[in-house]
Amino acid sequence: MSEKVAVSLKINGKEVTLLAAPEQNLLRLLRENGYVEVKCGCEEGDCGTCTVLLDGLSVKSCVTPACACEGREVWTAAGVSRQERIGRLLRDNFAKYGASQCGFCTPGMMVTGVNYLMNNGVPDRQAIRAAISGNLCRCTGYKKIIDAIYHTAQELRRETAGEGML
Amino acid sequence: MIKKGTGMACMFYPNGSTGKANPAGAFIKINHDGTAVLNIGATDIGQGSNTCMAQIAAQEMGLKLSQVRVVTGDTELTPYDAGTGACRVTYIAGNAVQKTARKAKRLLLDAAARKMGLIHSGQLVIEEGEIFLRYWPAKRMTIAEAATYSERILGQPIIAVDSYSPATMPLEEESGQGMPFEVSIYATQIAEVEVDTDTGEVKVTKLVAVHDCGKMLNPMLVEGQIEGGVVTGIGYGLYEQIIEDPVEGGIRNPSLATYQIPTSLDVPEDMVIDCVEIPEEKGPYGAKGVSEPTCNPTAPAIINAIYNATGVRIRDLPATREKVLFALRELERKEEG
Ligand code: FES
Ligand code: FES
Numbered sequence: 148m149s150e151k152v153a154v155s156l157k158i159n160g161k162e163v164t165l166l167a168a169p170e171q172n173l174l175r176l177l178r179e180n181g182y183v184e185v186k187c188g189c190e191e192g193d194c195g196t197c198t199v200l201l202d203g204l205s206v207k208s209c210v211t212p213a214c215a216c217e218g219r220e221v222w223t224a225a226g227v228s229r230q231e232r233i234g235r236l237l238r239d240n241f242a243k244y245g246a247s248q249c250g251f252c253t254p255g256m257m258v259t260g261v262n263y264l265m266n267n268g269v270p271d272r273q274a275i276r277a278a279i280s281g282n283l284c285r286c287t288g289y290k291k292i293i294d295a296i297y298h299t300a301q302e303l304r305r306e307t308a309g310e311g312m313l
Numbered sequence: 314m315i316k317k318g319t320g321m322a323c324m325f326y327p328n329g330s331t332g333k334a335n336p337a338g339a340f341i342k343i344n345h346d347g348t349a350v351l352n353i354g355a356t357d358i359g360q361g362s363n364t365c366m367a368q369i370a371a372q373e374m375g376l377k378l379s380q381v382r383v384v385t386g387d388t389e390l391t392p393y394d395a396g397t398g399a400c401r402v403t404y405i406a407g408n409a410v411q412k413t414a415r416k417a418k419r420l421l422l423d424a425a426a427r428k429m430g431l432i433h434s435g436q437l438v439i440e441e442g443e444i445f446l447r448y449w450p451a452k453r454m455t456i457a458e459a460a461t462y463s464e465r466i467l468g469q470p471i472i473a474v475d476s477y478s479p480a481t482m483p484l485e486e487e488s489g490q491g492m493p494f495e496v497s498i499y500a501t502q503i504a505e506v507e508v509d510t511d512t513g514e515v516k517v518t519k520l521v522a523v524h525d526c527g528k529m530l531n532p533m534l535v536e537g538q539i540e541g542g543v544v545t546g547i548g549y550g551l552y553e554q555i556i557e558d559p560v561e562g563g564i565r566n567p568s569l570a571t572y573q574i575p576t577s578l579d580v581p582e583d584m585v586i587d588c589v590e591i592p593e594e595k596g597p598y599g600a601k602g603v604s605e606p607t608c609n610p611t612a613p614a615i616i617n618a619i620y621n622a623t624g625v626r627i628r629d630l631p632a633t634r635e636k637v638l639f640a641l642r643e644l645e646r647k648e649e650g
Contacts, residue, residue: 193569245533248541249359276577283569286359288540289577290584 156216158182159226167213173199174208176216177223184225184254188283195282198255199223205262207281224254227261232306234261237299246295248286255282260296270300314510317518318622322613323501326606327494329401329479336478337406338392339413341370343421343471345464347442347457349376351414352384354394355406360604361534362402366410368530369597373414374421375439375456392476400498400602403530407597408477416473424463424471425454496593498601500524502543504614505581508622513638515619517547519583524607528592528599538604539586546611548575551631 151166154176167176174197177185185208188194192210199208200222228238237260240246247253256279263278275296276289284292329335340352351370357363367381374381385391394406418439425444426434429452436447445453464470479495505519522539529535552573556565566572592599612630620626625640 189569191568191570245537247359248361248537272582276580276582280576280578283574283576285545285574286541287537288542288544288584289580290540291537293577 152214154213154217156218157220159222165213169214171213172209173201173206173211173213173216173221176213177208177221182223182225185223186251186254188251188255193283194252194255195259196252196255198258198282200227200258200262203262203265205259222258222261224257228257230261233264233299233303236302237261237264237295240295240299240302241292244291244295244298246287246291252282252284252286256284256292260292260299263296264300264303268300268303270297270304272297275300316508316510316622317505318508318618318620319503319505320614320617320619320621321501321503322610322617323499324606324610325497325499326400326609328404328496328498328602329399329481329494330395331493332481332483332491334478335395335401335405335481336476337394337402337409338474338476339366339406339409340392341374341410341413341417341471341473343374343417343456343460345457345461347376347455347460348380348382349374349417350382350384351410352391353406353410354385354388354391355402356386356394356397358397360397360402360538361531362397362406364534365403365530366406369407369410370414372598373411374418375444376442380442392474398605400605403526403600403602404496404593404596405477405479407530407600408595409475411597412477413473413475416475417471420463420469420471420473421456421459424467424469425459427467428454428459428462496527496595496601498524498526498603498606499589500606500610502546502610502614504611504618505583506615506618506622508619508637510623510641513634513636513641515551515615515632515634515637517551517579517581517615517618519585520547520581520611520614521585521587522607522611523587523589524603525589525591525601526603527596527601528590529588530598530600532588535588535603536586539588539607540584542604542607543584543586543611544575544580546608547579547615548573549608549630550612550615551575551633552579554631554633 149169151168153164154167155164186196188196190209192207197208198205202219227234259279259282275293343349363383367383371378371381422434422437438447442456460471482492484491501523503521507516522543558565593601625644
């Protein structure tokens with residue numbers, strides 16, 4: 148084992164310094180330090196359940212070297228789902244529309260969903276399908292996940308339209 | 314060229330294993346505050362059985378869903394259960410829960426009758442945490458009061474145990490007669506596909522799945538089970554195959570990049586899910602089960618749709634592009650003579 152190096156980064160809004168081995172991926176670094184909401188499915192970049200936001204971009208943490216995250220900002224599913232307004236709304240809609248069964252894909256789907264909503268965020272089922280196509284789900288058949296993101300997009304849109312009118 | 318076709322497949326599927334004992338057990342205890350603990354061996358693997366079992370117990374004992382705490386998934390604490398599979402949990406574990414909840418309810422009603430000075434509990438109704446006299450609703454008490462009275466005064470804690478195993482009969486070897494299953498589930502699925510005759514690619518554009526699962530205890534969960542099953546069926550029909558290495562042994566595609574399951578882009582946007590709710594008299598509140606067979610008719614329906622679109626019959630799953638393309642070329646050659 149090579150010697151560990153200190154990596155300073157911001158996780159879910161908090162500054163932390165963690166020790167990472169040079170070959171370690173971000174997924175392991177996060178899980179070893181208690182961020183176990185980030186799930187490990189394949190560790191090969193195929194399934195998407197380890198997805199996190201890295202400086203606003205959704206990345207698969209299992210193929211992101213931990214040391215490359217020095218000075219960067221990471222948001223996990225637990226972090227984003229507590230955030231007003233997108234994260235909370237999406238989390239509630241996941242529950243409301245039954246978008247989670249075994250739940251294994253859910254942390255990745257939440258992060259990818261939030262990423263979709265914070266960027267373009269149009270209530271367009273085709274675009275949502277394309278956005279989550281890197282996240283595999285074995286249980287739901289995707290329909291209810293798409294429903295949850297779609298309805299969140301619609302609600303956010305309605306809110307913005309309401310503000311515009313004021 | 315894109316060719317379109319439609320195919321259909323029907324199925325029946327049993328609850329539980331063939332002609333064998335297949336038990337599930339449950340314990341229930343009602344606390345002094347009127348909440349209940351339901352202890353079951355059946356394990357929730359995401360299909361939502363914890364919710365369903367709590368629903369059955371709550372309904373039977375007149376409690377709110379939030380008043381039933383489910384303990385499960387720990388064989389040290391829970392009674393035996395034959396497992397989550399073969400579509401058995403709602404029907405078999407559900408029956409065990411219902412039977413157990415009925416016993417607990419009986420104890421509650423007996424205690425309430427004693428407290429109210431009745432000699433028989435036949436006219437008592439249990440609903441929304443309260444027990445009252447059917448034609449004199451002002452005469453009432455809470456479940457919490459009845460449970461406390463039963464335990465503290467009558468010396469009878471509200472605890473109940475029961476189990477359920479479907480009545481089956483082993484098959485007689487020579488005649489093939491017997492009763493392999495107590496109940497069966499039925500379903501029909503129809504697939505609409507587009508086959509690209511230049512590449513062999515098959516796209517499922519619409520899928521209609523209609524299932525008879527008896528009474529739906531939780532429509533959202535039922536729908537989720539069917540949607541998930543259909544998509545697994547699409548994978549089974551079109552993409553998923555384990556490639557063994559004939560020389561070295563082992564599996565050649567042991568990763569999600571090489572063993573492909575459907576992604577959100579492979580799922581038809583047009584998925585119609587419906588249920589024919591024919592109550593099963595032996596099931597809890599008329600329910601049977603839904604989950605496992607949801608993926609069974611999908612692949613045959615797709616294969617029939619490919620035949621309908623192109624005239625080629627794929628007899629070996631999955632219907633990959635190569636297979637469809639080779640079959641199309643073969644057909645062309647035959648037609649040319
Ligand atoms: S664990 Fe990272 S993509 Fe599967
Ligand atoms: S809910 Fe089980 S993998 Fe998506």
